[in-house]
Amino acid sequence: MLFIPRLLADYAVWMGEIQPPSHFQEKYKITQVFYTDEIKEVLLDQYQATGAPLLFLLHGLNTDSNKYSKPAEFQGIEKFQTDLNTLHPILTECRVIKSNLELALIQYANDISSEAHVEVMRKTKVGMKEYQLESMFLHHTYMYGGCRHCSYTCICATGDNSAVLHYGHAAAPNDKTLQEGDMALLDMGAEYHFYGSDITCSFPVNGKFTRDQSLLYTAVLDAHDAVISAMRPGVSWVDMHKLAERVTLESLKKGNLLFGDVDKMMAERLGAVFMPHGLGHLLGIDTHDPGGYLQGVERPKEPGLSSLRTSRKLLKGMVITVEPGCYFIDALLLPALESPAVSEFFNRVEINRFRGFGGVRIESDVCVASSGCVNMSKCPRKIEEIEAVMAGAPWPIEKTTFLSGNGQV
Numbered sequence: 001m002l003f004i005p006r007l008l009a010d011y012a013v014w015m016g017e018i019q020p021p022s023h024f025q026e027k028y029k030i031t032q033v034f035y036t037d038e039i040k041e042v043l044l045d046q047y048q049a050t051g052a053p054l055l056f057l058l059h060g061l062n063t064d065s066n067k068y069s070k071p072a073e074f075q076g077i078e079k080f081q082t083d084l085n086t087l088h089p090i091l092t093e094c095r096v097i098k099s100n101l102e103l104a105l106i107q108y109a110n111d112i113s114s115e116a117h118v119e120v121m122r123k124t125k126v127g128m129k130e131y132q133l134e135s136m137f138l139h140h141t142y143m144y145g146g147c148r149h150c151s152y153t154c155i156c157a158t159g160d161n162s163a164v165l166h167y168g169h170a171a172a173p174n175d176k177t178l179q180e181g182d183m184a185l186l187d188m189g190a191e192y193h194f195y196g197s198d199i200t201c202s203f204p205v206n207g208k209f210t211r212d213q214s215l216l217y218t219a220v221l222d223a224h225d226a227v228i229s230a231m232r233p234g235v236s237w238v239d240m241h242k243l244a245e246r247v248t249l250e251s252l253k254k255g256n257l258l259f260g261d262v263d264k265m266m267a268e269r270l271g272a273v274f275m276p277h278g279l280g281h282l283l284g285i286d287t288h289d290p291g292g293y294l295q296g297v298e299r300p301k302e303p304g305l306s307s308l309r310t311s312r313k314l315l316k317g318m319v320i321t322v323e324p325g326c327y328f329i330d331a332l333l334l335p336a337l338e339s340p341a342v343s344e345f346f347n348r349v350e351i352n353r354f355r356g357f358g359g360v361r362i363e364s365d366v367c368v369a370s371s372g373c374v375n376m377s378k379c380p381r382k383i384e385e386i387e388a389v390m391a392g393a394p395w396p397i398e399k400t401t402f403l404s405g406n407g408q409v
Contacts, residue, residue, distance in 0.1 A: 001042070002028060006035040040076030054081040060088025063293040064281065064309055089295055095284055096291035097317035102195065102284065103367060103402035106319055107376050109197035110365055111400075112145030113137075113190045114378040117201045118395045120186060121386065124205055130156040130174040133186060141190035151196030151287040155187035158205060162358030163327045165277055178205045183213055185361055189287070196287045198321050199377045200363030207390035209383050212353075216326055216360045219251030221381060223324040224362045227279065231322075231366060231373040235314045238305060241279040244324040245271030245304065252326070257350045265345055272304030273336045276329070280321035281309035283365055289319075318368045319376070327359030367402075374400060 002025075007018050021033035034042050047053040057071035071084060098106070116137045123136055134154040141147040155168040158178050162185035168174050178184070182205045189197035202220070204213055223244040230243060249265050252258045252274070258265070265271070282289035292310030293299065300306055314320070333351065336342050364377035380386045380395055389395050 002030040002033045003036045003039055003042075004033060006037055036074065039074045040079060044079065052079060052081045054083060056083045056087040058087050058091060059084040060092070062290045064286075064288040064290060092291045095289055096282060097315060098284060098319055098367070099317075100402045103317075103319070105193055105195040106197065106283065106365065106367075107400055107402060108145075109147065109151075109190050109192040109195055110199065110376040111378065112141050112147060112192070113188065113197045113199050115144070116140035116190065117186065117188070117199060117379050118389055121201065121203060121380070121390050122392065124178070124184065124203075124207075124390070126178050126180050126182075126206055128178050128205075130158055130161070130176050130178070133184070134168075134174050134188070137186070137188045145190060145192065147190035147192050149191045151189040151191045151198055155185070155200075157185045157187075157358070158182045160356050160358045161185075162202070162360070163329045165327070180206055181210070183217075183358055183360065185359060187361065187363065189365075194285050196283060196285070197365055197377070198283055198287055198323075198363060199365065199379060200323060200361045201379050201386075202360040202362060203386045203390065208387060212357070214383060215251070215255040216354075216357070217362075217383060219248050219255070220324050220326050220360045220362050222251060223247040224322055224364065224381075227322050227324065228364070228366060228373060228375060231314060231368060232371060233314055233316045233368060236311075237279065237314065237320070238300065238308065238311050240322075241305065241308060242266065242271075244279050245275060248274060248324065248326055255350075257347055257354065258345050259347060260345045265342075268342050268345075269303045269305075270336075270342050270345055272302075273332045273342070274326045274328075275324060276304060276307060276327075276332060277323075277325065278304075278308035278310075280323050280363075283319045283321055314368045316368055316370050320366055320368070321363055322366050323361055323363035325359055325361035327361075328354050328357050329359075330355065376400060 004024055012018050025033045058069050059071040061068055119140045120133050120136045124133060134156045137154060153168050156174040157164060157167040158176055159182040161167050161176055162183055164172060183202060184205050185202045187200040189199050202217060226247045227240050227244050246262060246266060249258065249262050249271055253262060282292055288309060300308060300311060337346055364375050367374045367376055380389045
């Protein structure tokens, strides 16, 4: 049953033709359509029993936003009993597991966003403004994909701005000039029919990786690829976060930025100094979809792990972002350099050389399948691929379909 507002005749003057209930019945494949001023009568008629009927209202905590959904209200609701606890966890879990139709929409948003990221890579030049990169992305996804909206405010960070995790907001509006030697960190995703995408690409603005840029980029790419290779139903997301940390720390040690035993680094939570955010989040109608923490489950409290937006074991049909990063953030680095617990691990000369570098993040949207996972994002990731694309090479995007005849992911 769908209840629609009964619009005043004046609506047609300003907003267009007023559609009859039959229009919405066909558009949304609904069995019955009524007006919202008929809710009380229709539901009481449906009940046909003694006593006040019980209504299940959507009210509960979104563990990602930490906000509560507002339960429905309508004239005459006092004629009903109401339950504010049962429905929210059930519908939240419906949001966690995507249908094939939902996956098709998320894949479409990923395909056009991947294309747009490639287009931005090709056109990025030293001397441009960060907002020009944002503008190119928005144009491509709307012009060629019909995506009027983005899933979130675009993060177009270059140089030291790329160490600001949520750069691009009103106080830091993607307005820096791209400089020779800068890395770009572009976190942008289009939305299609309310379903989102969330993709991050990192690359040198001049099209060629330096040795230092290659070291940091490879560390993050190896972490990204290790996690995707390990993902399957039943795997703990906390373990995946720790895997990304371990791979990154091993790379930094190999690159002579760190000394010592990686197991000890992990025990002291050194990974959180370089990656303070969680590894990823559920994705769907919201960029940060609900369902990350089941009722009664507490968030981890250790540095880095406390930022995880879910601690669940993976389930078939989940869509989750994989977004490891490595950043040089003075607010974290300077205290760590003076900390008795972790200062011994740092090669201070090399660490100081990287201060001001910014950061690298690589983010893909990944669907958990029956015996592994599917990477829905189709961007160039290897260094040689990025340099080739920025030099003008073609980049084919393989189409992924989730609407197979047998309905399998």
